[in-house]
Amino acid sequence: MISTRLYHFLLSILCLLSFSAIxxxxxxxxxxxxxxxxxxxWNEALPIGNGRIGAMVFGTPAREQMQLNEETVWAGEPGNNINENLNSALPEIRKLIFEGKYKEAQALALEKVPRQAPANLNYGMPYQPVGDLYISFPGHDAATAYYRDLNIEQATAAVSYKVDGVTFKREMLSSFPDNVIIIRLTADKPRSISCKLSMDSPHLKYEVATKQNQLVLSGTSGDVDNKKGKVKFQAQVQPVVKGGKISTEGKTLHITGADEATIYVSMATNFKNYKDLSGNEAEKAAQFLAAATKRKYKKAREEHIKSYRKYFDRVSLDLGVTDAVQKPTDERLAAFASGNDPHLAALYFQFGRYLLISSSQPGTQPANLQGIWNDKVSPPWDSKYTVNINTEMNYWPAEVTNLPEMHQPLFAMVKDLSETGRESARKMYNARGWNMHHNTDLWRMTGPIDGAFYGLWPMGGAWLTQHIWQHYLFTGDKDFLKEMYPILKGAATFYADVLQEEPEHKWLVVVPSMSPENKHQSDVSIAAGTTMDNQLVFDVFSNIINASKALNTDKAFADSLKSMRDRLPPMQVGQHGQLQEWMQDWDKTGDKHRHVSHLYGLYPSNQISPFSYPELFDAARTSLVYRGDKSTGWSMGWKVNLWARLLDGNRAYKLIQDQLTPAGDAAKGEGGGTYPNLFDAHPPFQIDGNFGCTSGIAEMLLQSHDGTLHLLPALPDAWQTGEVKGLVARGGFTVDMSWENGKVKTLTVHSKLGGNCRIRTSEQLKLAGKGEFKTAAGANTNPFYQQAAIKEPVVKATSNQPKTDIREQLMFDLETTQGKTYKLVL
Structure with a gap:
């Protein structure tokens, strides 16, 4: 007799061999x-997706459930949510804030922008599911030898089990080239495939019908607040069988006695763009279905994997393998924090890349709070786009993990917002340009949501536009920068118009605003000149100044922004040795708030450097220590990046351990952790924590924001030996690197753009082959490696502030030629 564990391990090996085509x-x-x-x-089901459509696969032998999503099924209809009541009250709100009467200012702001949406407005529409496809298998309740997986090297899900000596297999994929979901059913005994197909939906308005051996689900999205649901959607399901027969019975399809069956699921809506619902959902779905069913499954599978792997295979990460890989993933997750399983960290890193590829393809909508996977008509936080951290976090891995194409849906949305945001800028703030607040949806709303307490933060566009500039820094694509320059300029123009002079220091500040979702006194969030706002405006202005130079255009406007940038508040170190979150020294050492907004300047921005202003660097560290580690899942994902930027690999790894802890069954809260399917938990599920940890692991291995290409800046003791290939640094450098005993052993740099590659490392490397490699001196001549020209910080207290111990570093300059590859060794 063999043990149950050994039996399942041997079975898993057999299944791995069975399902792996590569x-x-x-x-x-x-x-x-x-x-x-x-x-x-649902939190144990496995996600598949092709950017536009997705499914959650449950893998139950007797009744497979495929929970279906299409990216444009949202409640409501076109229209913005501009609250013009704020405009007339702005002068008085600003006056009260500058007089220190914050409670009065907030009361007035809430009167104009209440927490509950007025009858003529709404606070955004929820993302909604299509419904569920069920495949019922009579007699399969007593299955044995069960196994299921999600292969993130191929973007396929699989299930295998036995019933009465017959092995049944399912394979599911969301095809990138065919734009349909495909389910393949096979058995090792002829004529064994018999099943019933049915569908339903959580929507109030839907119907299911059969037509010519097809199963069709048609529906309309929901009504919310003052908006009528006007997104029409349709899912068409068509099986193709070898042997056996297909029949209909009421609202179900029956497959009887087939050797094998391939089931195609096509979904579409009437959505064309955020202001046009004139499409024909039935025709679009039928077109996808007709094209897909013409192709043999083997060929469709091969083309799907090829299409996926052209993105996924760009990056590999090897942190080592232990016996822990013999366990199922949920058991590995439960043991990670106390065990030795470096491969799970690498798997989690690559799972984040898988999710981004699968939820954000060129030409699709951007990944929302749940990517594209959602089973509720009223999901948590509406599964919208929360842009005071979460949407941006979704795209932190895009450039550094070599997936720049996945950024395109976000850029397309920012283009839309730069149109709808002109209305909120003009009608709410009497300003030119464009802006938005902390949330948006499919309809590209730009007004505040959730009232003035959470929503009166006019900085969403400022943060989103940073992705435009970062894409340029990584790619050097001047055509892209020229195309997007009007959007950058529109954001800068808005802040040029709305900045106000505060009375004490004569600094220019955003008012009213807040530090996202936090409060500086009991139930009071409203403020002026919060640290994050100042950092964001600094970056918005700097981007135009630098873009103007790169494109040789608009010098007068850039010069005007330089003058205004010089009048922004400096960052300040407060009484506790902390980086102040507000213009006033209000921070409390016991504040454990999930948002660490004032640390935006540390990550994802580059305004806080250990080499330029170590006192700011130490203050940022002090603030992060005060906030603590355990929090919501996305907050812990952010903190991995922050500790990486603080050059503390062991603390960053500790946050990964906290994140890779079972989330439990809580439906809501701030406990964080990870579900059995490796989805991030707020709780409940939010996908941004997955993406945050993926980018954080990349930041631990490679950084390029502070004037140099920094190798292994935050390597933890747990990863002393490893190899990574394909990470991307600013300036168009692709990096392959191996290390042993914590030291770089080999380094390969491919230069897409040419120019100086300044390398920061702890080891004395030497060039293997031709090239010019020398000790660095002076400023980096590479224009993509400019350091932030921040103002001298104001330091109020440093006596008790701990100093960060920075390892001694060496810097070398490698002169590169466009298109050439260089190898360095220890």
């Missing part, structure tokens, strides 16, 4: 999430 590299574990039991709930 051989594994020698000595490396597969990049698969695998389990020895079906999903008991």
């Amino acid at each position: 051989s594994q590299p020698s000595g490396k574990a597969a990049l698969k999430l695998w389990y020895d039991k079906p999903a008991a709930n």
Whole structure:
């Protein structure tokens, strides 16, 4: 007799071999999430997607459930949510704030922008599901030898089990080239495939019908607040069988006695763009379906994997493999914090890349709070685009992990917002340009949501536009920068118009505003000149100044912004040795708020450097220590990046351990952690924590924001030996690197753009081959490596502030030629 554990391990190996069409590299574990039991709930189901459509796969033997999503199924209809009542009250609100009468200012702001949406407005529409496809298999309740997985090297999900000596297999994929979901059913005994197909939906307005051996679900999205649901959607399901027959019975399809069956699921809506719902959902779905069913499954699968792998295979990460890989993924997750499983960290890193590829393809909508995977008509936080951190975090991995194309949906949305945001700028602030607040949806709303307490933060556009500038820094694409320059200029113009002179120091500040979702006194959030606002405006102005120079245009406007930038408040170190969150020294050492907004300047921006202003660097560290580690999932994901930027690899790794802790069954709260399917938990599920940890792991291995390409800046003791290939640094450098005993062993740099590559490292490297490599001197001549020209900080208290111990570093300059590759060794 063999043990149950050994039995499942041997079974998993057999299944890995069975389902893998592409051989594994020698000595490396597969990049698969695998389990020895079906999903008991949605947070155990496995996600597949092609950017536009997705499904959650449950894998139950007797009744497979495929929970379906299409990216444009949202409640409501076109229209913005501009609250013009704020405009007339702005002067008085600003006056009260500058007089220190914050409670009175907030009361007036809430009167004009209440927490509950007025009858003529709304606070955004929810993202909604299509419905569910069920495939019922009579007699499969007593299945044995069960196995299921998600192969993130191929973007396929699989299920295998036995019933009465017959092995049944399912494979599911959301095809990138065919734009449909495909489900393949096979058995090792002829004529064994018999099942019933049915559908339903949580929507109030839907119907299911059968038509010519097709199952069709049609519906309309929901009504919310003052908006009528006007998104029409349709899902068309068509099986193709070998042997056996297909029949209809009422609202179900029956497959009887087939050797194998391939089920195609096509979904579409009437959505064309944020102001046009004139599409024909039935025709679009039918077109996708007709094209897909013409192709043989083997070919469709091959083309799907090829299409996916052209993105996924750009980056590999090897942190080592232990016996922990023999366990199912949920058991690995439960043991991670106390065990030795470096491969799970690498798997989690790559899972984030898988999710981004699968939820944000060129030409699709950007990934929302849940990517594209949502089973509720009223999901948590409406599954919208929350742009005071969460949407931006979704795209932190895009450039550094070599997925720049995945950024395109975000840029398309920012273009839309620069149109709708002109209305909020003009009608709410009497300003030119464009702006938005902390949330948006499919309809590209730009007014405040959730009232003045959370929503009166006019900085969403400022943060989103940073992704435009960062994409340029990574790619050097001047055509892209020229195309997007009017959007950058529109954001800068808004702040040039709305900045106000505060009375004490004569600094120019945004007012009214807040430090996102935090409060500086009991139930009071409204403020002026918060640290994050100042940092964001600094970056908005700096981007135009630098873009104007790169494009040789608009010098007068850039010069005007330089003058205004000089009058922004400096960052300040407060009484506790902390980086102040507000213009006043209001911070409390016991504040454990999930948002660490004032640390935007540390990450994702580059305004806080240990080499330029170490006192700011130490103050940022002090603030992060005060906030603590455990928090919501996305907050811990952000903190991985922050500790990486603080050059503390062990603390960053500790946050990864906290994140890779089972989330439990809580439906809401701020406990963080990870669900069995590796989805991030706020709780409940938010996908930004996945993306935040992926970018954080990249930041631990490579940084390029502070004037140099910094190798292994935050390597934890747990990863003393490893290899990464394909990470991207600013200036168009692609980096392959191996290390042993914590030291770089080999480094390969491919230069897409040419120019100086300044390398910061702890090791004395030497060039293997031709090239010019020398000790760095003077300023970096590479224009993509400019350091932030911040103002001298105001330091109020440093006596008790701990100093960060920075390892001694060496800097070298490698002169590169466009298109050439360079290898360095220890």
